[in-house]
Amino acid sequence: MSRGYLAIVLHAHLPFVRHPEHRYFLEENWLYEAITATYLPLLEVWQGLQRDRVPFQVTMSISPPLCSMLQDDLLKQRYAAYLDRLLRLAADERRRTAGDPTFQRLANYYGERFSRLKTLYDRISGDLIGAYRQLQFDGCLELITVGATHGYLPVIRQPEARRAQIEVACENYHRAFHRHPRGIWLPECGFAEGADELLADAGLRFFFMDAHGLLHGRPRPPLGLHAPAFTPSGVAAFARDIESSKQVWSAAEGYPGDGAYRDFYRDLGFDLPLADIAPYIHPDGIRVHTGFKYFRVTGGGIDLAHKLPYDPDLARQRAADHAGNFLFNRERQIEHLAGQMDRKPLVVSPYDAELFGHWWFEGPQFLDFLLRKIAFDQTTVALITPSNYLAEYPTNAVVEPSPSSWGDGGYSSVWVDPSNDWIYRHVHRAEARMHELAAMHRNGADPLRRRALNQAGRELLLAESSDWAFIMKTGTSVRYAVDRVKAHLARFRRLDRELSAGWIDEGWLADLEARDNIFPELDYRKWA
Template sequence: MSIGYLALVLHAHLPFVRHPESDYVLEEEWLFEAITETYIPILQAFEGLQRDGIDFKITMSMTPPLVSMLRDPLLQDRYDAHLTLLEELVEKEVEHNRMNGHLRYLAEHYVAEFSRVRQTWESYDCDLVTAFKQFQDSNNLEIITCGATHGYLPLMKMYPQAVWAQIQVACEHYEQNFGRPPRGIWLPECAYYEGLERMLADAGLRYFLTDGHGILYARPRPRFGTYAPIFTETGVAAFGRDHESSQQVWSSEVGYPGAAEYREFYKDLGWEADYEYIKPYIMPNGQRKNTGIKYHKITGRGLGLGDKALYDPYWAREKAAEHAGNFMYNRERQVGHLYGIMQRPPIIISPYDAELFGHWWYEGPWFLDYLFRKTWHDQSTYQMIHLADYLQLHPTQQVCCPSQSSWGYKGFHEYWLNDTNAWIYPHLHKAAERMIEIAHLEPADELAWHALNQAARELLLAQSSDWAFIMRTGTMVPYAVRRTQSHLKRFNKLYEDLKAGKIDAGWLSKVEEIDNIFPEINYRVYRPL
């Protein structure tokens, strides 16, 4: 009989990147890489577990931008072409490396991998949302929502209507795609501020996730720390991240992904192959890029890329199995220790970015597969559970007020508000004020209705926390700046046209085609609460 619970939670999110106005935009490949390296491998693991009778349980957020992109016909077609190019390249690599046994072995590994990806992609008619939904329907997966565009809610709290729009539009979009209301929400960046729970309750949400210190510094101090949820005064539950289990997987320094046997992320064929050879498979302007075909392993800490040894998937898979066993063992010891102290079953919340598994940590989906299998067959100390199921089994919890927090650098808001990105907020706040203002308008005709709804879309897209995050990291900054500016410019033109009563129908039609997220949005979501 188990004496505790483990809840794995994956956060599947990418910013809304879709450019029908261009034949090729590099940033669209963020989605393509995630499909190939993360979402399809995770689905394949789920299929194998279900086939083998393992009743696995995992929670996964699928954000509205990600769901929208996965279901977009243009992006589906472009992914198909992207995958076809990869398949062509690895077939060419097999022949190119025919005299080098190890490289040929690795090229053949990728041939088989991309073939399996193709098979899975086509078996679901290119609709991975439906693929994940089938595992929700079987109660193996619980899918939760997020902010409509992953807006950083604490930095817009002075405009409650803007926060409400992020929550309500997300919940409506979830129901349109999954056929039922969401029960839980992954707060964007796990960022919480006091009072947010009232809106979550009004939206019908039952629980949210926050970082551990959001629970540890709650008022009054929670008796069981992060090893039990707390209820806010609205009845919405807050689950806190467990630091110990998170670090064992997440950390590149002491976590599993840094093992010498695992694949080296930063050494890619796109940068290493002869230029004329690789040119047909890189960007149209001839610039090199990552292809996802990587032949080397981490090898050891402190080594330069030139000192990396060749990768071997067999030994990497063995290491993933070893690490899954270690993770299980550590959770058994942790649960046993906590149960002795608490005298009630603890719950360990282990949340991660989904893209860690497969994209950044190539062996991550193997790790998950082994962990579920070992948990099912080799132990009885804990059981894996969905957060909603836990609340149903344990409806009585301590009532506390969580602490303001995030899972970002230093645990608060600094990563999204600093000298690299602070310039965006006066513009976002002004746009929010203007959106609340025009939300009172009643459209004179269908064109005005379209303009008001598009204004709401543009504000939501400008508010994405991804743009501020990218500005702070220093990678792809021009794109993040351009996206922020373009959405604000489009919003301001719509505002001015609506106020003047003269809407540019042709221009609006083009913008609706480019920024086509939330086709059923109603701008009145910005009216006073």
């Protein structure tokens, strides 16, 4: 019998990037890299635990844009080609490194890794969503949804627009996972006053907040951060545990910065002469990450040129050590808390899923070790999902949470910044106009008009994505983010003009529907 619980929550999200009008589109690589580095390796871990009959429960959010891209035939085809390219590069690398045992070993390591991932991808017929759905059905994962396009609720002004982000997300989830979601990951953990009522209306039972969102709530939560609180609308708020987050996230103290782990930045795409790497990078010669990374972190402040070669065995041992250390700390934490609470304490540890594998290459191994150790090496800590915790403890304190996010500073300064604040005036105008259009056609519209209204809803949702503001703030791929916001708003305005004029360019609309094809069953009346 455990003395307390640990809820591991992985938030998986990428912005919707799909450009069928281009044969190669640089930003589509975000998806292909994440499938290779994170979504397939995590699936490998979950299936391995199942195979070995290791009991585990993990919560994962899969955002609607990511879900849509993983189910998209065009992107699946392109991913298969990407994986084949990696295998060709692996063969080239085996030849190139033939005279150097250290790097030959690494080339072989990558060749075997990508072959294994391809076998897994083929075995599930490219249907990652189906594979994750099965894991939920088997009781290993609790899958939850995310705002429809990862719209950051505190900056969405129109109440109907906020509602649409939640309702559309639930529908997308139902379509993918064949049931209604029980929980939601609020994009960026962005809580705005009244958001919990929207969640209750949508039948959602819980969401997550950063710690101060609950601690600053009214009244102060009597059980602190280690039990959920109900908002007045009856939805449960789970707060992020500060200490376990820091152990993994912190740049200074976190595990991923250990010198034995693989270095993210030094990549073959930037190391080889252009002539050698050309077939595997952007056709215009723009160097990109290939996933072949031969060096380790080595140490803080070490220049890229002086990194030491990666040693997969050493890194694997370090992942096992860190898993043991993480568990040791959770045991002590839970022992301490259990003596002071009227129930089993709950430590909620949420992370971006892409941390595991993409940024922290050994992250999936760490999880694998951690879940096995929890199952077999101790009895203090047990894994749980939010739903199961609420089933065990259906009575909780009532707290009005405080507006907050998990971004830098804890509020909205990442998404409301001189680099990106120009967005909001235009997006808010489109939100107001969408509401007017939907209200005007509340009782229905002819088929062509309905398609135009639905597409206007899609363009608005895509413009609302928090990713664009985030990218502008962080200063990478800014041009792409700016163009995406402008293009979605331009498409929205054109649809608005054509709807108002009573003449819709059906050819252009059809083309747009084929390009921005997210949420095929969208109903514009959500904005009415």
